[in-house]
Amino acid sequence: MMDCQRVESLLADYLGGELSTPEQAAVDDHLAECKRCSADVRSLTATLDALGQLDAGSFERSAAVIPMRRGTWRQGLAYAAVLMIGCMVGWVMKPADPAALPTGGSTTQTDVERGGGRSFDGASFVDAKGRPDSFRRNAYLLFKAFRGGS
Amino acid sequence: MGVDAASAFERYRAAVYGWAYRVLGDHHDALDVTQDVFVTWWRVHRENGAPAHPIGWLRTVTINRAINLFKTRGRVRSLEGEPVSDLAATGVDREVVAGALAGLPEMQRAVLFAKVYDGCTFAEVAEQLDVAVSTVKTHYVRGLQSVRRALGAAGVIAMEMG
Ligand SMILES: [Zn+2]
Numbered sequence: 001m002m003d004c005q006r007v008e009s010l011l012a013d014y015l016g017g018e019l020s021t022p023e024q025a026a027v028d029d030h031l032a033e034c035k036r037c038s039a040d041v042r043s044l045t046a047t048l049d050a051l052g053q054l055d056a057g058s059f060e061r062s063a064a065v066i067p068m069r070r071g072t073w074r075q076g077l078a079y080a081a082v083l084m085i086g087c088m089v090g091w092v093m094k095p096a097d098p099a100a101l102p103t104g105g106s107t108t109q110t111d112v113e114r115g116g117g118r119s120f121d122g123a124s125f126v127d128a129k130g131r132p133d134s135f136r137r138n139a140y141l142l143f144k145a146f147r148g149g150s
Numbered sequence: 151m152g153v154d155a156a157s158a159f160e161r162y163r164a165a166v167y168g169w170a171y172r173v174l175g176d177h178h179d180a181l182d183v184t185q186d187v188f189v190t191w192w193r194v195h196r197e198n199g200a201p202a203h204p205i206g207w208l209r210t211v212t213i214n215r216a217i218n219l220f221k222t223r224g225r226v227r228s229l230e231g232e233p234v235s236d237l238a239a240t241g242v243d244r245e246v247v248a249g250a251l252a253g254l255p256e257m258q259r260a261v262l263f264a265k266v267y268d269g270c271t272f273a274e275v276a277e278q279l280d281v282a283v284s285t286v287k288t289h290y291v292r293g294l295q296s297v298r299r300a301l302g303a304a305g306v307i308a309m310e311m312g
Contacts, residue, residue, distance in 0.1 A: 012287035015294065016265055018272060046307040047298040050247050051266050057171030057180055059164035 002030045007037050015044055155192045158204055163188070165205070166212045169263060173216035173251065175244045179223070183215045206278030209268075210260045217252045217259070224249075243306055250300035258293030261286055 002010075007030050013019045014027050031038040163184060170183035190211060191200075201207045224245070251259055257279070264275040272290070276283040302309035 012272065012291045016272060016287075016290060043298055043302070043307060043309060044294050047294050047301060048266060050301055050306055051251075051262065051297065054172040054175070054244060054247055054267075056168035056267065057175075057177060059167040059184075 001033075002026050004030075004034060004037055007031070007034075011041075011044075014041070015048065154200065155188070155195065158191060158200060158208070159188050162204065162208050165268075166208055169209060169212045169267070170216040172263075172267060173213065173220050173248050174223075175248070179219055180216075183212060183219060186215055187212045203278045203280065206260070206280070209263055209278070210256060213251075213259050213263055214256060217248075220248055220252055243304070246301065246304045246306055247297075250297040250304075253300055254293050254296055257281075258289045258296065261289040262293045262297070265290055 007014075007027055010019060010023065010027055014024065019027065031041055166187050167180050167184045170187075171177070171180035174180050174183070187208065191208070195201070251262070254262070260279060261275055264270040264278065265272070270278070272283050272286045276286045279286070298307065298309075301307045
């Protein structure tokens with residue numbers, strides 16, 4: 001019979017469905033006898049169930065929005081930038097120096113991005129009410145990428 | 151080796167959108183994040199090439215961006231006095247579950263997404279994130295325990311631990 005410590009050491013594999021059949025049976029035997037471990041596993045399983053309820057949506061609906069099935073990445077960016085610029089009438093036709101652009105909120109750079117070897121200067125944008133404006137920000141980034149500037 | 155930006159976009163755009171959507175539950179927000187992530191990909195990797203494991207990089211960056219947007223949206227809604235939860239609409243309190251994920255360290259989130267949503271094995275996740283398998287398992291269990299704590303506090307799951 002497995003003890004609690006052994007079950008604990010196999011918890012990840014058990015919950016992740018990566019135990020061999022005999023190992024899983026041995027854990028199940030322990031859980032049938034041990035209230036503490038079975039309560040632990042039950043609540044973690046409920047947690048997994050809750051996580052499982054976040055659905056992934058459907059990218060297919062968005063396929064028309066980012067039309068890059070054919071052509072190069074650069075052409076795609078150029079196309080997207082043109083679309084964006086077309087929509088930006090009344091805002092700014094030519095992004096200025098990032099330092100001069102409206103900032104606010106927080107710009108976040110992750111460890112992974114930093115590890116990528118290149119800094120990300122994502123200036124952040126807010127609208128007149130101080131709310132984040134990802135449209136302007138993305139338009140700015142696309143425009144910069146299109147121009148090849150950094 | 152590596153994957154250029156165009157083929158990365160082709161191959162991973164649906165995955166990126168899916169990760170973002172799981173956090174945000176909104177089509178346009180998920181699209182914003184998808185676009186943002188691939189622009190970042192292009193900027194970060196155009197000189198040194200793509201990372202050895204694009205999916206690990208993309209998953210981590212996408213989740214982080216989505217969580218940041220999720221947190222910002224929550225602040226905006228609370229400022230505007232709108233209800234933060236859409237429990238009645240969906241049956242599951244998406245905001246609470248996403249909020250629980252938002253409270254996790256980056257690595258725990260990435261491991262949970264890989265394991266729970268992408269169906270990767272621990273060994274695959276370890277390779278994608280370039281860490282030991284035992285580390286992945288630790289992140290997985292700790293991440294689940296943290297989410298359990300948050301969901302228990304919010305009354306989403308029953309807490310019966312003594
Ligand atoms: Zn036990």
